[in-house]
Amino acid sequence: xxxxxxxxxxxxxxxxxxxxxxxxxxxxxxxxxxxxxxxxxxxxxxxxxxxxxxxxxxxxxxxxxxxxxxxxxxxxxxxxxxxxxxxxxxxxxxxxxxxxxxxxxxxxxxxxxxxxxxxxxxxxxxxxxxxxxxxxxxxxxxxxxxxxxxxxxxxxxxxxxxxxxxxxxxxxxxxxxxxxxxxxxxxxxxxxxxxxxxxxxxxxxxxxxxxxxxxxxxxxxxxxxxxxxxxxxxxxxxxxxxxxxxxxxxxxxxxxxxxxxxxxxxxxxxxxxxxxxxxxxxxxxxxxxxxxxxxxxxxxxxxxxxxxxxxxxxxxxxxxxxxxxxxxxxxxxxxxxxxxxxxxxxxxxxxxxxxxxxxxxxxxxxxxxxxxxxxxxxxxxxxxxxxxxxxxxxxxxxxxxxxxxxxxxxxxxxxxxxxxxxxxxxxxxxxxxxxxxxxxxxxxxxxxxxxxxxxxxxxxxxxxxxxxxxxxxxxxxxxxxxxxxxxxxxxxxxxxxxxxxxxxxxxxxxxxxxxxxxxxxxxxxxxxxxxxxxxxxxxxxxxxxxxxxxxxxxxxxxxxxxxxxxxxxxxxxxxxxxxxxxxxxxxxxxxxxxxxxxxxxxxxxxxxxxxxxxxxxxxxxxxxxxxxxxxxxxxxxxxxxxxxxxxxxxxxxxxxxxxx
Amino acid sequence: xxxxxxxxxxxxxxxxxxxxxxxxxxxxxxxxxxxxxxxxxxxxxxxxxxxxxxxxxxxxxxxxxxxxxxxxxxxxxxxxxxxxxxxxxxxxxxxxxxxxxxxxxxxxxxxxxxxxxxxxxxxxxxxxxxxxxxxxxxxxxxxxxxxxxxxxxxxxxxxxxxxxxxxxxxxxxxxxxxxxxxxxxxxxxxxxxxxxxxxxxxxxxxxxxx
Numbered sequence: 001x002x003x004x005x006x007x008x009x010x011x012x013x014x015x016x017x018x019x020x021x022x023x024x025x026x027x028x029x030x031x032x033x034x035x036x037x038x039x040x041x042x043x044x045x046x047x048x049x050x051x052x053x054x055x056x057x058x059x060x061x062x063x064x065x066x067x068x069x070x071x072x073x074x075x076x077x078x079x080x081x082x083x084x085x086x087x088x089x090x091x092x093x094x095x096x097x098x099x100x101x102x103x104x105x106x107x108x109x110x111x112x113x114x115x116x117x118x119x120x121x122x123x124x125x126x127x128x129x130x131x132x133x134x135x136x137x138x139x140x141x142x143x144x145x146x147x148x149x150x151x152x153x154x155x156x157x158x159x160x161x162x163x164x165x166x167x168x169x170x171x172x173x174x175x176x177x178x179x180x181x182x183x184x185x186x187x188x189x190x191x192x193x194x195x196x197x198x199x200x201x202x203x204x205x206x207x208x209x210x211x212x213x214x215x216x217x218x219x220x221x222x223x224x225x226x227x228x229x230x231x232x233x234x235x236x237x238x239x240x241x242x243x244x245x246x247x248x249x250x251x252x253x254x255x256x257x258x259x260x261x262x263x264x265x266x267x268x269x270x271x272x273x274x275x276x277x278x279x280x281x282x283x284x285x286x287x288x289x290x291x292x293x294x295x296x297x298x299x300x301x302x303x304x305x306x307x308x309x310x311x312x313x314x315x316x317x318x319x320x321x322x323x324x325x326x327x328x329x330x331x332x333x334x335x336x337x338x339x340x341x342x343x344x345x346x347x348x349x350x351x352x353x354x355x356x357x358x359x360x361x362x363x364x365x366x367x368x369x370x371x372x373x374x375x376x377x378x379x380x381x382x383x384x385x386x387x388x389x390x391x392x393x394x395x396x397x398x399x400x401x402x403x404x405x406x407x408x409x410x411x412x413x414x415x416x417x418x419x420x421x422x423x424x425x426x427x428x429x430x431x432x433x434x435x436x437x438x439x440x441x442x443x444x445x446x447x448x449x450x451x452x453x454x455x456x457x458x459x460x461x462x463x464x465x466x467x468x469x470x471x472x473x474x475x476x477x478x479x480x481x482x483x484x485x486x487x488x489x490x491x492x493x494x495x496x497x498x499x500x501x502x503x504x505x506x507x508x509x510x511x512x513x514x515x516x517x518x519x520x521x522x523x524x525x526x527x528x529x530x531x532x533x534x535x536x537x538x539x540x541x542x543x544x545x546x547x548x549x550x551x552x553x554x555x556x557x558x559x560x561x562x563x564x565x566x567x568x569x570x571x572x573x574x575x576x577x578x579x580x581x582x583x584x585x586x587x588x589x590x591x592x593x594x595x596x597x598x599x600x601x602x603x604x605x606x607x608x609x610x611x612x613x614x615x616x617x618x619x620x621x622x623x624x625x626x627x628x629x630x631x632x633x634x635x636x637x638x639x640x641x642x643x644x645x646x647x648x649x650x651x652x653x654x655x656x657x658x659x660x
Numbered sequence: 661x662x663x664x665x666x667x668x669x670x671x672x673x674x675x676x677x678x679x680x681x682x683x684x685x686x687x688x689x690x691x692x693x694x695x696x697x698x699x700x701x702x703x704x705x706x707x708x709x710x711x712x713x714x715x716x717x718x719x720x721x722x723x724x725x726x727x728x729x730x731x732x733x734x735x736x737x738x739x740x741x742x743x744x745x746x747x748x749x750x751x752x753x754x755x756x757x758x759x760x761x762x763x764x765x766x767x768x769x770x771x772x773x774x775x776x777x778x779x780x781x782x783x784x785x786x787x788x789x790x791x792x793x794x795x796x797x798x799x800x801x802x803x804x805x806x807x808x809x810x811x812x813x814x815x816x817x818x819x820x821x822x823x824x825x826x827x828x829x830x831x832x833x834x835x836x837x838x839x840x841x842x843x844x845x846x847x848x849x850x851x852x853x854x855x856x857x858x859x860x861x862x863x864x865x866x867x868x869x870x
Contacts, residue, residue, distance in 0.1 A: 501862035531862035558857045562774045562782035566749070566812035569772060569787040571853040578725055578791065593861040 008216035009223060011197040012076070015047045018161070018189075021213055022122040027159060030091060031124035032084060039065060039081050041088060044124070047078065056081040058169035058352065061361030079125055079193050082169035083351045087280035088123055088130055092154050093137060095304045099150075099287065102298040114299075116150050122159040126187065128180030129172075129351040131162060133280030135186055139343050140283055150302070159206060162187035166230050168238045171352030173365060175235050176243030179349045182231040192227040199227035242365045244336075245374055246346065252372035253337040255612050257329065258584040260492045261371035266325035268360045273306035275354035275362075276331065281347050282306070307331050332367060373488075391624035394433050394476030397421070400451065401471055405537040409502065410467040411445065412454045414475075421477065422450055426509035427484030427617060427645045430454070431625035433476035434469075437462040441622045441640070443506035444480060455505035455537065481625045482644050485510045485615060490587035493613075494522040498600045500529050500572055500592020504537055506617055506644075507591050511545075518550050522585065525552040529572030529596070532557050533565045572596065573603045583608020591617040598656055601648050611648035616655070618644050635660055706751040710744040710816075717742055720818060725791035726765045726842050734838040741824045746816050753817070754795055754809040762819035763798040766790050769815030773807040786853065787812065793846055798822035799829070799839075 010018065022029050031044045032051050039051045053076060057064045063085070103110045126134075138155065141148040165172075165181040174180030183190045188207035191198040199219050202208045219227070276282040286305040291298035305312065308327050313320040321327050339347030348364075355363045400415040414421075421430070424444055432454070433439040440462045446453035458464045466475065487510065495514060499507050507526075514521055526545065530536045536555065546553040554575035556568040568575065572592075581604070588604050590597045597616045604614055620632040620639040627641040635654040637643060654660055712720070717739040721727035727735060744767070747753060754760065756775060771794060772784040785807060788794050794809050803822065829836040 529862075531860070535862065556787075558860070558862065560784045561780075562772060562784050562810060565784065566770070566772075567787070568770065568789065569784045571856045573856075574789075574849070574853055577849070578789075595856070595859065596861050599856060 006202060006211075007219050007224060007227075008200040008202075008211055008214070009197060009219035010191070010200050010214065010216055014197065014214065014216070015050075015078075017214060018210070019044070019046055019124070021210060022124075022159065022161075025120075025122075025159075027120045027122040029122045029124055030088075032079070032081070034065065034067075037065060038063065038085050040086065041084055041090065041123075041125075050078040050125075051081060052076060052078045054081060055167065056169060058082060058171045058356040059361075060171065060355050060363045061358055063356050077166075077193055077195065079163045079191075080167045082165065082167065082172055083127065083129070083353050083356070085278060085353070085357060087133060087278070087351070087353065088126060089133070089137075089280050089282075091121060091123070092134065092158065093141070093148075093151055093283065097150050097302045099300045099302050102289075102291075102300065104296055104298070116153040118150070118154040118157055120157040120159075121154075122161060124161045125163045126160050127163065127165050127174075127351070128183045129174040129177075129349040130280055131160070131183060131186040132174075132177075132179035132349040133351070134160075136281045136343070136345060136347065136349070137283065139345070140281075143343070160187045160189075162190040162203075164190065164192040164227075164230050165234045166193060168234050169352060169356070170241060171355040171363075172238055172350065173241070173243045173352060174350035175238045176246065177346060177348055177350035178246070181234040181238065192230050194223060194226050194230075199223055242363075244348075244350070244365050244368055249346075249368065249372065250337045250340045252374075253333050253368070255610060256372045257333070259371045261367070262325045262329050265362060265367050265370065266323065266328050268362055269308075269324050269328050270360060271308040271310070271324045271327060272359060273308045274357045274359065276306040276308060277304060278353035278357045279335075280351060280353070281335075281349060284312075307334070332364065332371075335364075336368065391439075391478075391626070391629065394431070394439075394478050395421070396474050397452075397477050399469055399471050399473050399475065402467070402469065405455065406535050409455060409457045409535075409537055411505075412456065412466075412469075412475075413451055414454060414477075415451050417450065417452065417477075421452060421480060422447060424452075424480030425484035426487065426513055427506060428480035428482045429506070429625075429644065430477045430479035431481070431622065432456075432462075432466060433478070434462065434465050435476070437465050439476075439478075439623065439625075440466075441619070441625060443617075445505035445508050446512060447509055455502075455508075457502045478625055482640060483642065483646075485589055485617075485645055487513055489613065489615070490514075491520050492522070494582060494586040495524045496576065496581070496586055496588045496604065496609075497524075497526045498528075498572060498576070498588065498590040498592070498597075498604075499526065500596040500600075501531060501535065502537070503590075503592030503596075503617070504528055507589060508538065508541070510589060511551075515548075515551065523552070524550065525554070525576070525579070527554045527556075527572050527575040529556045529558070529575070529592075532559055533567075571599070573599050577603050577607075581607045581609070583610075586613065588614045590614065594618070594655070601655070605648065614648040615645055616648065616651065618646060618651075707745040707747050707753075710746060712744045714739050717744060717818065720744070720767055721765065723791075724765050724767065724818075726793050726846070730838040730842075731834060734832075734835045737828060737832065737835050738820055738825075741821045741828070742818050743821075744816065744818050746814065747811050749811055749813045749815075751811045751815075752808060753811060753815075754805045754807075756805050756808045758805050760795045760798040760803055760805045761822050762795055763793060763822060763825055764795045764809075764817050764819040765793050767816040767818055770812045771815060772810050772812050774810055775807050782808070786850065786857075793843070795819075795822075796843055796847065799826060799843065 019029050028043050030041055032039050033042050033044055033049045034051045034054055035042060039054060039056060044050065053068055055066050057066060098114045100114055101112050141151040162183045164183055168181060185203060187203040189210060190201040190203060200211060200216065202211050284305045284307055286303045287300055288303050289298050289300045307330050321330060335347040395418045397414040398416040399412050401413040402410060404410050424447065429441045429443045431439045432442050442454050442456055444452050445455040456463050456467055458467050497507055497511065511526065514524055542553060542555060545551050556570050556572055556575055557565065560569050586609050588609055590600050601614045601616060605611060618634060618639050620634055622632045622640050623629040625640045627638040632639040718735045721735050721738055753771060766788050768790050771788050773786045773788065773794065774782045774784050776782050797803060797805055829839060
């Protein structure tokens, strides 16, 4: 009695014996064979029908087979190809299955089921991705509470001979979907093809019994070693091509239902439904009725349908998805996001068929990046910072000019800087140091070719000392550090910038960049509030921006003396809480006192801007600026390196939590 | 554009700029010239009555935040009690403590709600933007103005007779359900703003150790 998962060696000529045994058991054997310039799954009689020496070449919108080996000694191998145009779905969930008969006789109707009597089949050459697809269909179609009986019948009568993938194609990405390339379960027998034959693995009672009847020997250790290498090799080949980052994908996708990318893809998509027909997990069907002229005898059939068809979501009074963009979005978000909510796993197994068989070559791996781009996760934002890791060491910059913006806010123009400083990003900051005083984190308020501006409010000893310096004085600086304002999150969207008090300086580089690339954005508006008119910073700048017609400016103060100010008086949220805002197409950037940022982000969230599209800049006590001193912790984040810019979603409850 | 250095202590002065009709608050106008801090007294001569026909009044009211969502009949009733007027900048439209004779909706321009504090002069508590109301005390006892309302620039106002309005809302439920929620919302918004202004969030007593 061979134990489950024992290995055996099947020499190449032995495959015919395996096929013969399966047929003796009353099974038809379905396997890969060449037909019509493709490798398809069809009934085969012996190993002579297999695509021996044939390889495939797949790319978006391209499929070719090549006979005569692929030049690396595989002249005699039978499974050196990846996926087929259709999957095993053609056999487990055929395109057309009769369901029931109906009779209508005068006022009476009568229904009778059509019995299921599917043939007993053996599937030879099932890949890991397709096994995963069968498992998904098991979930969807037999997971309950209603069971598709025809599928259950066929599935129960299927004998699975899996095959390890040796040569993934250019469109394969099972590794990133976690479904392959190694075959691990869901099979009766698994074969790993080597030049001289196959290493056989059993995965079930039925498989065991069959292998016993074959009376095979154990494989040599060399053969075992070679077999183990097949999966490793396949995985390595796949790692060199584009995959899908599944982490956070489910949430990223639903956050981007209004992304412009959908329209761009839809312009190319023909809604031809090739992808859904080739896909091994798509399961949407129609129930079609065919009857004689008088509708006395009707047969209803279950037929493959596709969410890409115009009528798929049509009802009597209209169509819920009239545009190609609606339908493409439905397919992609269902496959990669809502499927997880419904069935607990992703709906995609990474077989790549939809990519190969799309006539216009739409690649879902790229589509996903287009509509739901990655935001580097927390751990990955830590790019090597060009600063010393020694919190006592600083680079040096010289003050070129210094002037007062208000009675306690000064701007320093710095020159003679290390290259890395001028190459910083909007929202980043420097740790500034004057020997003898504690270092302070100061946001860079403007970038120029080889100068930067630092805008500082005098609060304590350090800032008072720094702002008392003269042009020509040197200061120690470390940075730029921190995660800055993500400008690309606003491409193609309206932008709202809300600044409070000393919160405007960190936002100015963002405004500079947006104005420099104005065409990338929709409507852009800045709302700025300060304590009193004399506390407004960058007043010249504000006037200049107000004169432009490509940026809207709103300014308010908390208090003013009558006669000195005829502008708005009140809180900054009043500047926009009655403004027309298209929440689903707006990205917001907010900086100021925490309570003001909280009020502003609540107001904007109430207008439909999602928390992942609202960015805030946080502050905490900092000493090193590089995440080593521990002072700036805020919940799970280090504000100096995970921030200071965070999305509202990342902050969660931290924003309003007292004492955090 | 080069940034000019400021001498220490010099207040930030802003150039005068003619405000176009706008939907967001534009940069404010400049300071008064020396000696012009005194306001002109409230008087009918400051207000130029506009002979607007009923239909236009209704559509004007409908276009404001206050009037949006009100039923057509309510707006007609309001228009019956309404007058429209224009006033120049720095005109006093209502004085703190006086009986509020009208509930007003600002159609264009900007007005300041101010209070006089001994030793500090007149302080602006809040400004009101087009579409919003002032003189809400017209509907709530003791029907006396809680602040002085001054125009900061040329304004256009639609004002509803307070006594007539009070009478109407007592009997006309539909009008009442149109007006009171809006008033409540306006006051809630102001209360929230007042609280935040009270918190003095931009004040310098921040917990920054440097």
